[in-house]
Structures are given as C-alpha cells and as structure tokens.
Amino acid sequence: MLIVQKYGGSSLATTEKIRFVAEKIVARKQAGNQLIVIVSAMGKTTDSLINLAKEIHSSPPDREMDLLLSTGELVSVALLCMAVENLGESAEGMTGYFAGIQTDNFHTKACIQQIEPSRVIKELNNGNIVIIAGFQGISSENTITTLGRGGSDLTAIAIASAVKADLCETYTDVEGIFTADPKIVPEAKLIPEISYNELLEMASTGAKVMQSRAVEFAKRYDVPFAVKSTFGKEGGTMVKEISLKEGADVSSVSLDEKQAKITILKVPDTPGIAAKIFSALGKENINVDVIVQNISKENFTDISFTVNIVEVEKTMKIAKAITKELNAAEVIHDTEIAKVSIIGIGMMNHPGVAGRMFETLAKENINIKMISTSEIKISCVVSKSDGTKALKSLHKEFIQ
Missing domain, CATH: 3.40.1160.10 (Acetylglutamate kinase-like)
Incomplete structure (x- = not known):
C-alpha cells in the first residue's frame, strides 16, 4: 500500500x-x-x-x-x-x-x-x-x-x-475533527466522518483543522483523507464525498477571531463600482469574505467587507487608493470583530435553522453586525468580545 x-x-x-x-x-x-x-x-x-x-x-x-x-x-x-x-x-x-x-x-x-x-x-x-x-x-x-x-x-x-x-x-x-474547538468548548464531540463541503466551510470559517485550499483540492480531485492524532488514539475523522446526511441539521460550529472589517463610506451608487473595488483586491490575491452594501441614500452607499486580519495593511492601502479614485468619503477598518458560523449538510433539509441561530445570539445579548449564508453554512460577524460566548451558546443549542 x-x-x-x-x-x-x-x-x-x-x-x-x-x-x-x-x-x-x-x-x-x-x-x-x-x-x-x-x-x-x-x-x-x-x-x-x-x-x-x-x-x-x-x-x-x-x-x-x-x-x-x-x-x-x-x-x-x-x-x-x-x-x-x-x-x-x-x-x-x-x-x-x-x-x-x-x-x-x-x-x-x-x-x-x-x-x-x-x-x-x-x-x-x-x-x-x-x-x-x-x-x-x-x-x-x-x-x-x-x-x-x-x-x-x-x-x-x-x-x-x-x-x-x-x-x-x-x-x-488532536484526535480528529470536532464539532467545535475543544480548547474553547470542552463538550465538543469527535466527528467520525465528514464531507468535503462541510470541512471546507469549517476551514474557511476559522476552524483550525485544515487549510481550506487543501480541502478544496481534495474535493476537486476526490482524494479521501483521514485526520488523526499523532500521539493519541487510533480512529480520527474520515473526510470524503457525502452528498446528503440524515439526522442533525448542524454538524459543527466554528469561530474565527482573525477577521477585520473594512468599510468604504459614501461610495457613489452607480453600476460597476463594486466590480472596481473587488477586482482591485482580487488582483492583489486578497480573499474577501463577507460583503454588505447598505441601502443607497442620495445616490451614495457604504460598502463593508471582511478580510483576514493579516491582510489589513495591504487591503487598507488598496482601499484608500480606490476611495480617492471614486471620490468616496473615507475608508475605515475594525479589527475587534469575530465570525461565528454553524455548518452542516443537514441544513439543506431543515428549515428554520437561521431563526434558531439568531434567537440564540439574541438571548445572549449578542449584536449581529454582518450575515453571510450558503446552502450548508450561516455566518454572523459579531464583536470579538462576544465571540467565545457566541460559539458556546450555538454549540449548546445545536449539538449538545
């Protein structure tokens, strides 16, 4: 072999x-x-x-x-x-x-x-x-x-x-892939089997398990792999193609505290503006995550987006140049944010998951700044000070 x-x-x-x-x-x-x-x-x-x-x-x-x-x-x-x-x-x-x-x-x-x-x-x-x-x-x-x-x-x-x-x-x-970071959530459970798509969402939302590009490559070329502990028990987690999973709607919860929000204020609300902003970032190989554009007022709007915190200096330099070119008001950034996410293939067949997530955060008095969704993931940007509390409360609601 x-x-x-x-x-x-x-x-x-x-x-x-x-x-x-x-x-x-x-x-x-x-x-x-x-x-x-x-x-x-x-x-x-x-x-x-x-x-x-x-x-x-x-x-x-x-x-x-x-x-x-x-x-x-x-x-x-x-x-x-x-x-x-x-x-x-x-x-x-x-x-x-x-x-x-x-x-x-x-x-x-x-x-x-x-x-x-x-x-x-x-x-x-x-x-x-x-x-x-x-x-x-x-x-x-x-x-x-x-x-x-x-x-x-x-x-x-x-x-x-x-x-x-x-x-x-x-x-x-660690022994494999868990439902949350066991260092933050002691009640986290080992996941014996997980799909490429679920792990890809976990990796892109802050779970310190695998590089997201590695998971994407494994999915594209169908390379099943196991995640195991070097010094612990045998077993671990098998990662492979799974198209549908019965049972639990949410399989994992993740927290990413290495995020920064960039906001360009008073951008002219005309066609092609967003393309100009994000094309410039793309040319510099900067990955943008969550994007929110406010409702236009007097033909101006604000555009906010998140990037990895290590890209802040580079992103701000580009954003300032674009702000000047577009005659926008100014560009600001906030590094005191975190992104909390719930992930699971089962979400596709279970309506009401988003509502439960938002209610859970509301009960903990956690304000949601930005929201991003896919078929199997919902992410909320919150204050960094609320990140750990949000992770624990969502894990308790959906998994424990």
Missing part, C-alpha cells in the same frame, strides 16, 4: 517528538507499505521567522519572505530523515522543488500548477521512505514559493493525488 502522511508542526516540535514520529513511520514501512511523508516546520518556527523578518523590515518583500519561511520545513526534513535512518531504514529528503511541485508566481500564497512526481516514485521504488518539505514549491521563474499558512496540508493532498496513493493521513495534536 502506498501511504502519504503529513505531520504538522506540533507533532514535530521537539527532537523527542521527531523520534516518536520516526518510529511510527518505520513501523508502517516494515509492515510492507511505501511511505511518503510531508512535514511542517517544527513548533512555532514559522512564527519566529516572521518575527525575525519584521525586526529587519516593517513590511518584508513577499519573495524574500518565501525564501526565509521555506527554511523551516527543511529543518524538519533533515532531522526526521536522520531519525528514520537511526532506526535502520533509508530515507530520502526533498524540498518542494525536488518533489516536482510547480506553482504560479504569487509569493506567500502560490497555487500549485502541476506536480511531476517521477523523482519521488523513483526513490520509493528504491525502497526509500520519501520525506518532503511541505508548504513550498518552485515558480515558473525558478523562485521558491510558499502555499499560504497551513500549506503543508495542500502539499500532502496534492502529492497523494499525483502519485495515486492508496491512503492519505494528516496527523496533528
């Missing part, structure tokens, strides 16, 4: 943990399997590298940031190879480039264009355990690129697809 495994930073945070992971890998190899292992940077290495960069430059260039951040995974590759070889098995470490991961030229959030896995397959056939640096690739301009925060998830799914793996497993510090 050909198995692709991915180990996150918390699983590799110390040399002791790296030795433990090496033992798991070797055991699977000696059971007759071929192993490709994708690794993240150790512990908080990426955060430390970001902080180092900001000590040098207040707004580090993206190209140099990719070069810097890609080094974290290489440390993990080298140390894990050493640990595997110390147990008597042969290992071949690879950068994203040597693994054949080719991307576009968008630094810090590059998209995979194709994977040429011939070198990976050759090493597998030579009997080696292949250990690949996650989170990185090579652009058409032969520069190192990274795949966005959590990009090692995407590396694992993409490699599994490219080599037609029999099994893909992602290992982390």
Whole structure:
C-alpha cells in the first residue's frame, strides 16, 4: 500500500517528538507499505521567522519572505530523515522543488500548477521512505514559493493525488475533527466522518483543522483523507464525498477571531463600482469574505467587507487608493470583530435553522453586525468580545 502522511508542526516540535514520529513511520514501512511523508516546520518556527523578518523590515518583500519561511520545513526534513535512518531504514529528503511541485508566481500564497512526481516514485521504488518539505514549491521563474499558512496540508493532498496513493493521513495534536474547538468548548464531540463541503466551510470559517485550499483540492480531485492524532488514539475523522446526511441539521460550529472589517463610506451608487473595488483586491490575491452594501441614500452607499486580519495593511492601502479614485468619503477598518458560523449538510433539509441561530445570539445579548449564508453554512460577524460566548451558546443549542 502506498501511504502519504503529513505531520504538522506540533507533532514535530521537539527532537523527542521527531523520534516518536520516526518510529511510527518505520513501523508502517516494515509492515510492507511505501511511505511518503510531508512535514511542517517544527513548533512555532514559522512564527519566529516572521518575527525575525519584521525586526529587519516593517513590511518584508513577499519573495524574500518565501525564501526565509521555506527554511523551516527543511529543518524538519533533515532531522526526521536522520531519525528514520537511526532506526535502520533509508530515507530520502526533498524540498518542494525536488518533489516536482510547480506553482504560479504569487509569493506567500502560490497555487500549485502541476506536480511531476517521477523523482519521488523513483526513490520509493528504491525502497526509500520519501520525506518532503511541505508548504513550498518552485515558480515558473525558478523562485521558491510558499502555499499560504497551513500549506503543508495542500502539499500532502496534492502529492497523494499525483502519485495515486492508496491512503492519505494528516496527523496533528488532536484526535480528529470536532464539532467545535475543544480548547474553547470542552463538550465538543469527535466527528467520525465528514464531507468535503462541510470541512471546507469549517476551514474557511476559522476552524483550525485544515487549510481550506487543501480541502478544496481534495474535493476537486476526490482524494479521501483521514485526520488523526499523532500521539493519541487510533480512529480520527474520515473526510470524503457525502452528498446528503440524515439526522442533525448542524454538524459543527466554528469561530474565527482573525477577521477585520473594512468599510468604504459614501461610495457613489452607480453600476460597476463594486466590480472596481473587488477586482482591485482580487488582483492583489486578497480573499474577501463577507460583503454588505447598505441601502443607497442620495445616490451614495457604504460598502463593508471582511478580510483576514493579516491582510489589513495591504487591503487598507488598496482601499484608500480606490476611495480617492471614486471620490468616496473615507475608508475605515475594525479589527475587534469575530465570525461565528454553524455548518452542516443537514441544513439543506431543515428549515428554520437561521431563526434558531439568531434567537440564540439574541438571548445572549449578542449584536449581529454582518450575515453571510450558503446552502450548508450561516455566518454572523459579531464583536470579538462576544465571540467565545457566541460559539458556546450555538454549540449548546445545536449539538449538545
């Protein structure tokens, strides 16, 4: 059996943990399997590298940031190879480039264009355990690129697809995917099986489980995968295609506190204005989430939208330029917000879910600033100070 495994930073945070992971890998190899292992940077290495960069430059260039951040995974590759070889098995470490991961030229959030896995397959056939640096690739301009925060998830799914793996497993510090973050909601329950669509909504609404792009890739190329604990019980959560789920209308609740709201005030209410604003943001690879446009007054309107908090500085710079171009009044931002969401395939067949959500928040005296919906998700933007209370109350209403 050909198995692709991915180990996150918390699983590799110390040399002791790296030795433990090496033992798991070797055991699977000696059971007759071929192993490709994708690794993240150790512990908080990426955060430390970001902080180092900001000590040098207040707004580090993206190209140099990719070069810097890609080094974290290489440390993990080298140390894990050493640990595997110390147990008597042969290992071949690879950068994203040597693994054949080719991307576009968008630094810090590059998209995979194709994977040429011939070198990976050759090493597998030579009997080696292949250990690949996650989170990185090579652009058409032969520069190192990274795949966005959590990009090692995407590396694992993409490699599994490219080599037609029999099994893909992602290992982390929790037992699997829960109905809410168990660190905030102790009553959260393990979900044994979940659909791509549900997990995609969870990942995009703040659940710290998988990179949303990785889930999207898995759905597009139909790559089922398991989310398991590195150090805990066997089992975990299986992620696969599920078109309809009977029973509970809501399967999970999530909270995203890394959101910021941008508002452009007194925008001329004419056709094409929204296109101009969001096209400019799109060209800079900025993902916009919730969008609200107020009712027009005297041919002017206000447009509000949310972005990830790390994009605030870049977004404000673009928004200010657009505000000037459109002769709008001004642009303001608010980082003291959070987005709470309920998610579930069952919502499609259960009317009244939105009403229950809004009533639950009202009972807790939580004001809703913005609302966004899809077939299987309802999100509300609230004050950051109300985020945890909103999460707990919604979990109690729909799941406990």
